[in-house]
Amino acid sequence: MSLAIAVALVLVALAGTAVVATAAAEGQAVTLSVYGLTLTVLFFLLQAPDVALAQLTVGAAVVPLMVMLALRTISRHR
Amino acid sequence: MTRPVRIVLFLVAAAGVALCYLGAVFGLPELGTPVHPYRDQAVAAAVARSTANVVSAVNYDQRALDTLGEETIVLGSVIGAAALLRPTGKERKGTVRDADETLPSVALLGYLLLPVTLLVGANLVLHGQLTPGGGFQGGVVLGTAIHLIYLTGRYQALDRVRPLAVFTAGEALGTTLFAAVGLVGVAAGAGFLANVLPTGAWGSLLSAGTVPLLNIAVGVEVASGVVVLLTKFLDQALRIAGAE
Numbered sequence: 001m002s003l004a005i006a007v008a009l010v011l012v013a014l015a016g017t018a019v020v021a022t023a024a025a026e027g028q029a030v031t032l033s034v035y036g037l038t039l040t041v042l043f044f045l046l047q048a049p050d051v052a053l054a055q056l057t058v059g060a061a062v063v064p065l066m067v068m069l070a071l072r073t074i075s076r077h078r
Numbered sequence: 079m080t081r082p083v084r085i086v087l088f089l090v091a092a093a094g095v096a097l098c099y100l101g102a103v104f105g106l107p108e109l110g111t112p113v114h115p116y117r118d119q120a121v122a123a124a125v126a127r128s129t130a131n132v133v134s135a136v137n138y139d140q141r142a143l144d145t146l147g148e149e150t151i152v153l154g155s156v157i158g159a160a161a162l163l164r165p166t167g168k169e170r171k172g173t174v175r176d177a178d179e180t181l182p183s184v185a186l187l188g189y190l191l192l193p194v195t196l197l198v199g200a201n202l203v204l205h206g207q208l209t210p211g212g213g214f215q216g217g218v219v220l221g222t223a224i225h226l227i228y229l230t231g232r233y234q235a236l237d238r239v240r241p242l243a244v245f246t247a248g249e250a251l252g253t254t255l256f257a258a259v260g261l262v263g264v265a266a267g268a269g270f271l272a273n274v275l276p277t278g279a280w281g282s283l284l285s286a287g288t289v290p291l292l293n294i295a296v297g298v299e300v301a302s303g304v305v306v307l308l309t310k311f312l313d314q315a316l317r318i319a320g321a322e
Contacts, residue, residue, distance in 0.1 A: 002110075049210035050131075050133040050134075050210045050211065050212065050215070052210075053202070053210060053211050053215040054214060054215050054218070057215055057218035057219055057222065058218055061218075061222055062218060062221075062222060062304060062308075065222075065225075065308070065311075066307070066308070066311055069308075069311040069312060069314065069315045070311065070314075070315075072315045073311075073314045073315045076315075
């Protein structure tokens with residue numbers, strides 16, 4: 001179990017770095033969503049399914065969607 | 079501020095944060111040890127009120143006042159975002175057309191997942207006292223489920239199933255319902271948000287007293303909030319013609 005947690009922690013770190021390293025804002029919405037998924041796995045492994053569900057819905061779905069819609073509006077106004 | 083100064087400032091701040099963070103982490107009890115004073119208190123209180131999902135017992139019973147605060151934060155954020163995203167100045171609200179072309183596979187997925195997602199959301203809200211999930215998680219799922227229609231490219235259909243006035247009212251209704259359940263406790267003489275209803279049998283749908291009611295209140299409020307927010311964002315992206 002602790003091996004799975006360690007793997008999940010490494011994945012979170014990698015995905016978090018990927019978000020920071022993504023230069024294009026549109027791409028960042030996608031890596032942010034992947035980062036949200038890795039956090040979901042971590043929370044689930046740490047036996048917090050309630051938090052994992054909240055993270056899945058908000059972090060992996062709603063926030064990236066809002067970022068995408070905001071970017072679309074901004075690019076149209078340029 | 080020049081770049082080197084910024085970097086030095088960042089390094090100093092980062093070192094401070096790192097020190098505090100490490101101090102906090104090493105002060106924590108070790109992961110997975112049998113000693114857990116909060117668990118002993120919380121689980122006993124949850125069992126005493128027949129709440130199978132202990133997390134819900136903490137959120138909607140033992141610390142229900144905190145949840146009222148969080149719910150109010152959601153309400154405030156939605157109002158703030160809606161005010162910021164309203165059409166202003168030269169912007170005007172136009173009509174919306176359906177998408178010219180959508181990938182058939184994406185549209186099919188949208189249609190297929192819509193009923194499934196609505197069912198999952200309702201299930202999460204209604205079983206919050208029994209299984210992981212609850213009003214917040216279920217509410218977000220319900221609010222996003224409706225927007226699967228967006229994937230099908232039928233924006234006009236999305237407008238029809240999502241009358242904004244209804245969901246604006248739902249946002250207020252959910253928050254009011256939560257406070258009203260709290261006032262029932264006051265009326266019973268037990269205090270604001272006290273769990274005064276019969277707690278029922280452990281593990282049955284109608285158990286845990288006020289917990290399912292508060293879950294429904296939060297579910298209505300969060301689902302409406304997500305719908306209002308996404309509607310405002312979608313309006314900005316699809317409908318509002320800018321100054322160009």
